[in-house]
Amino acid sequence: MNNTLHYTNQQLHMESVSLDSIAEQVSTPFYCYSRAVIEQQISACKNAFKVLDATLHYAVKANSNLAVLRIMAGAGLGADVVSAGEMERALMAGIAAEKIIFSGVGKRKAEMLAALEAGIAQFNLESISELKVLMVLCEQQKKRAGVSVRINPDVDGKTHRHITTGVKGSKFGIPMEQLSQALGLIAQSDHLTLRGLAVHIGSQIVTTEPYRAVCERLRDWIIDLRGQGHAIQHLDLGGGFGIDYGDGQVLSFENVAQVMRQALQGVKDLKIAIEPGRSLVGDAGVLVSEVIYRKEVEPVPFLILDAGMNDLMRPALYQASHSLVPLISMERGHETVSVVGPICESSDSFHKEISLPRIEEGERIALLQAGAYGAVMASGYNSRDIIPEVLVDSGEYALVRRRINHRDLLELEQVS
Numbered sequence: 001m002n003n004t005l006h007y008t009n010q011q012l013h014m015e016s017v018s019l020d021s022i023a024e025q026v027s028t029p030f031y032c033y034s035r036a037v038i039e040q041q042i043s044a045c046k047n048a049f050k051v052l053d054a055t056l057h058y059a060v061k062a063n064s065n066l067a068v069l070r071i072m073a074g075a076g077l078g079a080d081v082v083s084a085g086e087m088e089r090a091l092m093a094g095i096a097a098e099k100i101i102f103s104g105v106g107k108r109k110a111e112m113l114a115a116l117e118a119g120i121a122q123f124n125l126e127s128i129s130e131l132k133v134l135m136v137l138c139e140q141q142k143k144r145a146g147v148s149v150r151i152n153p154d155v156d157g158k159t160h161r162h163i164t165t166g167v168k169g170s171k172f173g174i175p176m177e178q179l180s181q182a183l184g185l186i187a188q189s190d191h192l193t194l195r196g197l198a199v200h201i202g203s204q205i206v207t208t209e210p211y212r213a214v215c216e217r218l219r220d221w222i223i224d225l226r227g228q229g230h231a232i233q234h235l236d237l238g239g240g241f242g243i244d245y246g247d248g249q250v251l252s253f254e255n256v257a258q259v260m261r262q263a264l265q266g267v268k269d270l271k272i273a274i275e276p277g278r279s280l281v282g283d284a285g286v287l288v289s290e291v292i293y294r295k296e297v298e299p300v301p302f303l304i305l306d307a308g309m310n311d312l313m314r315p316a317l318y319q320a321s322h323s324l325v326p327l328i329s330m331e332r333g334h335e336t337v338s339v340v341g342p343i344c345e346s347s348d349s350f351h352k353e354i355s356l357p358r359i360e361e362g363e364r365i366a367l368l369q370a371g372a373y374g375a376v377m378a379s380g381y382n383s384r385d386i387i388p389e390v391l392v393d394s395g396e397y398a399l400v401r402r403r404i405n406h407r408d409l410l411e412l413e414q415v416s
């Protein structure tokens with residue numbers, strides 16, 4: 001459990017706020033985040049990466065709630081965005097354009113134009129085609145853009161196959177064979193300023209080895225490229241630092257920063273950037289849900305929640321496991337149950353045959369580690385509401401996104 005979660009009078013609290021009392025107000029299911037945990041993670045990350053003198057660019061995709069982005073802005077972080085929508089949110093939250101990096105394999109012209117207009121720091125280019133489009137847009141707009149080439153380093157992040165991004169054959173980054181063509185085009189352009197290289201090898205990486213491997217390769221490539229006259233001044237190492245989903249596997253900021261520093265030793269005058277997402281917000285969030293039914297069947301009963309895969313997609317998509325705790329803690333006997341959602345999909349399952357204290361119908365539970373890739377990936381599948389988000393801050397809670405009622409969505413379909 002994150003360190004602001006605790007039982008007081010047998011009720012689960014985030015700081016001094018009982019999650020049951022929030023549930024009475026906003027009704028389940030809902031996401032609840034702790035500002036204190038986000039701030040702790042930010043400072044742990046900042047401290048660890050001092051050894052690299054790195055700048056931090058929060059990966060907005062992990063949790064793009066404006067309240068969360070404002071915390072990032074307040075702590076002085078920049079942002080890594082993958083759409084004009086994320087950029088707009090980051091700017092609205094007060095993150096300066098000069099601290100924004102635009103990543104992604106499919107940036108549209110209109111999005112690049114918006115980013116040029118805003119004056120962001122850097123485009124991480126992911127294909128030769130995209131590079132050429134940006135070049136033309138800059139010429140037309142008479143603007144200069146800072147660019148880094150995101151390369152595909154062919155390093156396996158050793159994570160779930162759906163979230164590994166740095167291996168050969170992955171759609172991300174420019175393959176090494178095309179790097180000199182990309183750098184040549186940038187060098188010829190009067191509108192693109194080369195900043196350096198970028199990588200991001202995947203997400204929920206729990207060992208330092210892939211980072212060592214990628215940094216060692218980068219060290220050699222940078223020395224080589226500089227020798228050829230390319231002014232590589234920036235290196236963006238991406239994010240991907242894994243958190244503990246209850247199995248004890250986690251990557252510490254210190255360990256990964258030290259490994260990167262060692263592997264990059266000897267490369268002078270290099271400005272390092274990192275793009276952490278999950279590691280800053282994952283542990284700060286819980287998803288609170290009610291057990292609607294107990295279905296007493298063999299071999300084990302089902303607990304049917306009012307939260308489903310449309311609210312938290314990670315278990316269905318990546319067979320991910322989120323720790324589950326009851327909101328009321330009493331001395332109760334344990335039983336083996338399966339915990340599922342109400343959606344008409346067999347993959348709408350949170351836990352298969354786990355041992356839990358007996359939980360009755362109408363009682364509530366919390367799924368932990370839900371601050372990253374939770375609310376942002378929610379949908380209205382099965383014509384359900386998109387659930388609210390709440391932020392606990394200094395012993396108070398505030399609704400930071402209201403429920404999007406399925407009728408709100410229905411209204412959007414009344415177009416002639």
Ligand SMILES: Cc1ncc(COP(=O)(O)O)c(C=O)c1O
Nearest residue numbers: 059200203239240275276277278
């Ligand atoms: C380019 C880029 N940077 C940063 C991140 C953040 O990753 P994580 O949330 O695993 O730290 C991602 C997502 O995997 C990404 O695609």
Ligand SMILES: N[C@@H](CCCC[NH3+])C(=O)O
Nearest residue numbers: 061163203204314372373
């Ligand atoms: N959505 C994924 C992470 C993807 C990271 C983005 N490249 C997850 O929940 O684990």
